Amino acid sequence: MRKSLLSLLAIAVLSTSAVATAATLGGDMKDIAGIYKSLDKAESGDEMSKMLTDMRAKVEDAKTHTPEKAQQDVAGYHAQMDKLIGQIDSAKTLADAGKLKDAKKVAKEMATTRNEGHSKYK
Numbered sequence: 001m002r003k004s005l006l007s008l009l010a011i012a013v014l015s016t017s018a019v020a021t022a023a024t025l026g027g028d029m030k031d032i033a034g035i036y037k038s039l040d041k042a043e044s045g046d047e048m049s050k051m052l053t054d055m056r057a058k059v060e061d062a063k064t065h066t067p068e069k070a071q072q073d074v075a076g077y078h079a080q081m082d083k084l085i086g087q088i089d090s091a092k093t094l095a096d097a098g099k100l101k102d103a104k105k106v107a108k109e110m111a112t113t114r115n116e117g118h119s120k121y122k
Contacts, residue, residue: 025065031058036114039091039107048095048103056088070121080117087113 035055042048063081070077087110094103 025062025067028058028062028065032062036107036110040104042095042100042104045095045098045100045103048100048107049092052088052092052095052103052107056085056092059084059088067121073120077117077121080113080120084110084113084117 032055035051035058039048039051039055042051059081063078063085066074066077087106091103091106091110094100094106
């Protein structure tokens with residue numbers, strides 16, 4: 001119960017910090033990273049689903065900003081973000097179905113996608 005409350009508090013803080021950073025790419029990426037770190041602590045499918053919904057919104061917003069390194073490959077950057085969105089959607093579907101363990105497994109795959117994207121565009 002306490003872990004659930006801490007996770008929900010973390011989500012609330014991250015959500016409000018997005019407003020404070022005026023939805024910059026850096027702000028979105030920090031929020032995405034914070035939510036990602038919290039995913040493994042989710043204790044229910046509903047809790048994880050909420051986190052993934054927030055994460056998806058941040059990724060969608062980050063997709064509207066183009067990092068300097070991606071200026072010559074905007075399509076590639078968007079494809080990388082779409083891949084992450086697909087993984088988020090897959091994990092959310094599992095979380096919504098109450099398959100928390102499977103959802104967390106899919107969520108762990110997001111780290112590889114993040115690392116690939118950062119090596120190309122950060």
